[in-house]
Amino acid sequence: MTDRPVLVLDSGIGGLPYVAAVRELLPAADIVYLADHAVFPYGEQDPETLCRHLLRLVAMLIERHQPAAVLLACNTASVVALAALRERFSVPFVGVVPAVKPAAVRTITRRIGVLATARTVKEHYLHDLVHRFAGQCVVTSVAAGAVVRLVEQCYGAPGADAVERAVRSAVGQLLHARVDTVVLGCTHFTFLIDQLRQLFGPTVSLIDSRDGVARQVQRVVQRNGDNARFAPRQPGSDRFLTSGTRTAELETLVRRYGFAEVRTL
Structure with missing residues (x-):
């Protein structure tokens, strides 16, 4: 039995829906979440610079928190740095990558769209x-990085008009490509899944990676022998950290995901 936490890292709040999915499968696990707001958004950073930053940051977090596993809850971070992190550290890592494989299974017309950040689209x-x-399949990838800032600035709940303006061009391109399945290739996009379903209409299925990622976190934790079972959680044992500024709006949001407060790194 272990009291070591699962460490979750994103450039902002995008990983919070993934925390909810992990908690469904590992309800006794403590969660330490870092929103790396000081370097937000990862999708606009130089890849080599971002990789070096993540190696330094994760080294500090592992030393401080001794996690049972690390979830990189960011597509850009996973694409840019996951291999280097696995090579450097013995802690098991789980990354988030666009759910292309399940999309290829689900599509009927063999036309798939990927909605992601510019960095992920280019990689x-x-x-x-x-x-x-x-x-x-015919796969059309479209960048919609402005949505990331919108979700972050509105603490996961932007208005319908703002969402429509931010994604109008991307949605139009994918509908023009006649896709029947769209992969949400950025964790921030999961906050908007209901609004995106309305914009794409009933003939288009949306796929994100939350359930698959949560199952993988469960698997890697359970492979580690005595890490297969977590000690009972204590009240307030989950921690939400930011490398940026604490705000009342952020405090309100993280409470909805089971965190008592926001602390600065």
Whole structure:
């Protein structure tokens, strides 16, 4: 039995829906969440600079919190730094990458859309995923990085008009490509899944990676022998950290996900 937490890292609040999915499967696990607001958004950073930053940051977090596993709850961070982190540290890592494989299974017309940040759209990792798992499909990838800032600035709850303006072009491009399945390739987009369903209409399925990622966190934790069972959680044992500024709105949001307060890193 262990009291070591699961460490979750994102550039902002995008990983919170993934925390909820992990808690469904590991309700006794303590969660330490870092919103790296000082470097938000990761999708606009130089890849090599971001990788170096994450190696330094994760080294500090592992030393401080001794996690049972680390979840990189950010597609950009996973694409840019996951391999380097796994090579450097012995702690098991779980990354978040666009759910191209399940999309290829679900699509009927073999036309898939990927909605992601500009960085994820450009990276070879996404093209490799498409080649490996959706080679028989027509895949259209569209960047919608402005949505990330919108979600973050509005603490996960932007108004319908603002969402429509932010995604109008991207949604139009994907509908023009006649996709029947859209992969949400950024964790922040999961906050908008209901609004996006309305904009895409009933003929388009939306896929995100929350459930698959949570199952993978459960698997890697359970592979570690005595880490298979967590000690009973204590009130207030979950911690939400930010490398930026604490705000009342952020405090309100994180309470909805089971965190008592926001602390600065």
